[in-house]
Amino acid sequence: MRVFRDLMWFFRAHRNRYLGGIVLLIIVALLSLIPPQIVGMIINQIQSKTLTKTHLTEGVLAILFTALATYGLRYWWRVLLYGGSIQLGTELRTRLYHHFTLMSPQFYHQQRIGDLMAHATNDVSAIQETAGDGVLTLVDSITTGVVVIGTMVITISWKLTIVSLLPLPLMAYAVSRFGKALHKRFTLAQAAFSDINDRVQEYISGIRVVRSFGQEAWERKNFVALSQDVVAKNVAVARIDSLFDPTISVIIGLSYFLSIAVGAVFVVHHAMNLGQLTTFTLYLGQLIWPMLAFGFFFNIVERGSASYDRVSNLLSIAPAVEDRPDALHSVPSGDLVYRVREFRYPDATDRAALQDVNLTVHRGQTLGIVGRTGAGKTTLLRLLFREFDIQQGDITIGGISIYAVALKSLRAALAYAPQDDFLFSASIAQNIAFARHDASDEEIVAVARLAQVDQDIKDFADGYGTIVGERGITLSGGQKQRISIARALLQDAEILVLDDTLSAVDARTEAAILTALKRNRQGRTTLIATHRLSAVEHADQIIVLEDGKIVEQGTHGELLAQEGRYRDMYQRQQLESLVEAGGIGS
């Protein structure tokens, strides 16, 4: 019931809709009393031979009136109540989505996308059901129940009413009990289903391994076992499920029996007549639904309130990175300066991710960042985007701390192309124009040329209209990276950040991209993190990171002369790229 209090904000906002729906439900419950009364009346008149044609016509017309009136009203309350619950679902999804767009990367590291999806789909539908079927079952079972029982007591016999209702609480109990057991087993069945889903997903992703190692029989065995598990869990559900309706029938049958048996005694003693007895059993039939509904109600509310808790917990998480109240709203510009004394990830206590990183990149210069995996290259770049805030130290652009600038303005100064970039299920043109939706076709083609991906795109059957992403064609790693670069270039930001974005691009294309960048990005800053040194050879400044510290710093020539790590890496890679080139050159 608490969930109704939690949802009060919505009910209040849609006061008329809900009040109207409830009033209509009550009117329908009252109208439904008419037909059984008429049936009873006519039976009595037939029996006592007092029926006249006028009476008969009036009775039949009254039923007709009820039929038409309830049709209209039933349609109306459905539209009001269910329409309201659909509205609630829509609003909750909008809120969640809005909230998701405010969450920082840290949030996405902690939460699994599958779980977030489940909140936005399953939990929202459970809440929606509470506001729709929940309200309906509550109002309907109470009004119909009260009205029908009241009528039975007043117009027929309170004694018979009590007798016939004796078995019905059993039904509400059974429904709620079975409902709970069903829910529990159903959850298990769902879990088994999601297991098999994951397994099939993995099997298909790894199909080459499965086939090359001849593991088909093993995979089949696994699949059959999981599939059997799904069947077993579902049989457990079926066992309860198939008890449901028959149990209810027995209880209803018992109720009918009691009312006919005891009713017959009343008829014999002239405490009531046959018509009343028939009317009574018809009313009894009308009580089945509210009883069932009452049982369902508890399950709906239970699920709804668990879901509401999960959703509101999610909504209450505050964004990790927020603007200062006095944040500047101008886009920062100028020299980029890192003064990092120390940075640790919030969940890591043992060692600093970066330590004593001090460097200055003058506006228009290119900085190369090299080092092995885990040396801190990506961390260094992430700090610039305020994915995390530095505990000790500062980063400034044009002398202004990035923490003094509004996040939106800071991001306007930066364009980012990560190694494993995400492309959306949209056309290539739409993906490139992601940051500037209104970009012209010429602008899109121009950046694609700069990123050396124009020819690849033209080779696709649909050219720039080719759909990519999860539901489109599969691109090679190199193509994805180049589209990601084109996308970043179209942002036309002062600082371009390439985080190992050329790793899957061959040496010649890499060189062409770097040359194009140099020409195109005059006066603007570029940061390139890479494993492959050829990408930073022409940088104005190169830093070599190791365990979060700068171990070598200088230009390509200076670093080669130092005969250190950089030189070792360079020579090895030089040879290998020559081997690669051998295939094309000769």
Place this chain on the structure above:
Amino acid sequence: MSMETLDYREGPRTRGVFLRLLRYMLPHRAKVVLSIAILLAATATDVFQPILIKIFIDRYLVPKHFPSGVLIELAAAYLGLVVATSVLNIFQLLLFQILALDIIQRLRVELFDKIQELALAFFDRTPVGVLVSRITNDTQAILDMFMTVLSSFVQNITVLVGILIAMFALDATLAAYFLILIPVVGGVMFLYGRVSGPIFHITRQRLSILNAKLNESLQGMPVIQSMRQEPRLRREFGEINEAYRRARFRNTQINGLLLRPLMDVVYLSVLMLVLWYFGMRSFSQVVNIGVLYAFVTYLSRFFEPVNGMLQRMNFFQQAMVSAERVFQILDNPGLGPRQEGDQDPRVTVGRITFEDVSFSYDGKTDVLKHVSFTAEPGQTVAIVGHTGSGKSSVVNLLMRFYPVDRGRILIDGSDLRTFDNMELRRKMGLVLQDPFLFVGDITSNIRLGEDGISLDQVVSAAQFVQADSFIRQLPGAYQAPIGERGATLSTGQRQLISFARTMAMDPKILVLDEATASVDTETEEAIQAALAKMRHGRTTIAIAHRLSTIQDADLILVLNHGEIVERGNHQELLAREGLYHKMYLLQQGSGRAVG
């Protein structure tokens, strides 16, 4: 979803799909017959209940004649019927559900077996998500059809027929009028199907668009935020959300107009007719009140099953769409290559010969043109060339992932086509560029499904490729859990585990698709060392990027646009004083950089 069939049709296709689904019940004939028999019995006992009350009213209550013995029997019979109905129904419902589950289990396994046989080309074309949804979600929709729709339709129709029979027994003339109900109810169902079907489909489509948008936004949130596109995406999501809301609302409207409220009007109309009929008759003759009571009761019972069926029509339509998709996969003719003939040759020493092999994926452009070479037992053949030169196709053909179009590939003198699948898989070890790890632990990833590989062998395979030391540092060592796609390990570590996996099989032939992805120097050294050891004593075909592999190769093939443009070993190529020579000199100069 754009991939899914969007059109909505009824008619011959739906009927064909439905009949084909029904055929899955054939092997379970006995169970089907049993369930239906129990269902019939349950319906009979159910329908008989009001008749007992009618007997009671007419024979005893109206004439006020109460012989206690008969009445007790009557009461016992009534309660007996109530209980019998329930018990029979429990069995019937359970049997139907188990039957449906068995059918789906068979369909799922059949689908899985089919997927196992399909050519790899199929997987290149079909997104993983779509395939997964065929095997799980679509079969689930069909299950719902069998479980709820089929059993409830059979049950409800039986109940309806039972009620009609009972009515005929009570009053044939009035019951005959009742037959009008069949076309009326059928008409409403047809109308509902017509009107709600398309809306239902649109609603489902919009929901899947909504989910796809949400999923994609969550995955691409870093991009969205760094490019400051939150307001636009919120707007786009809002539009999709609103479109979904409208579709849902339309659904509610149609359900409100055509489902229960309309059926209630039909019910009350018929009630009017019954009263009118009995009322009018009472003016000329004596009316049997018991019959009237029974009719009124039957009437109120008649509409429960009808409502039940109406509500499930949407599931039926959804199941037909799903079944059609499943059958499309089952009917896919594109099977992977298999053993031909019954020679059953063995891989003995591992001599590999390509004889004038040409190959095309699409039947138009050749990705391999007249490729011929021989790898003698124990030799290493390195293939170099730029992206798209056809290097990977050599591996795809050799591993028999794709059938050889033209020319022949021979292993130890026998045509590749004549080998048994298992023989090939056991004797040829493939090391893939992207080392795919499965959810499980280190041991299960090295051993895969081969229970015959002992723990000691797992460890020695890991030692052999020098993965043992890093594995022992992991929490849990060989039992260290591995998450989705091995995300907890670095690229180099994944690479080494996949090497160990290959070595545990101890293949005669090694097929290497070396990774281009750059890893840090130390891991790189470990990988090189492992590769060198693995190649020793095995025929190796390598798509090579690593200098060490190429330098040691007995034969180096340079591929360009599917053709071998240059071949020879290290010395021969060196003697040409071409590019190779230049490389060699550079290597001499740098000394310690390359070991």
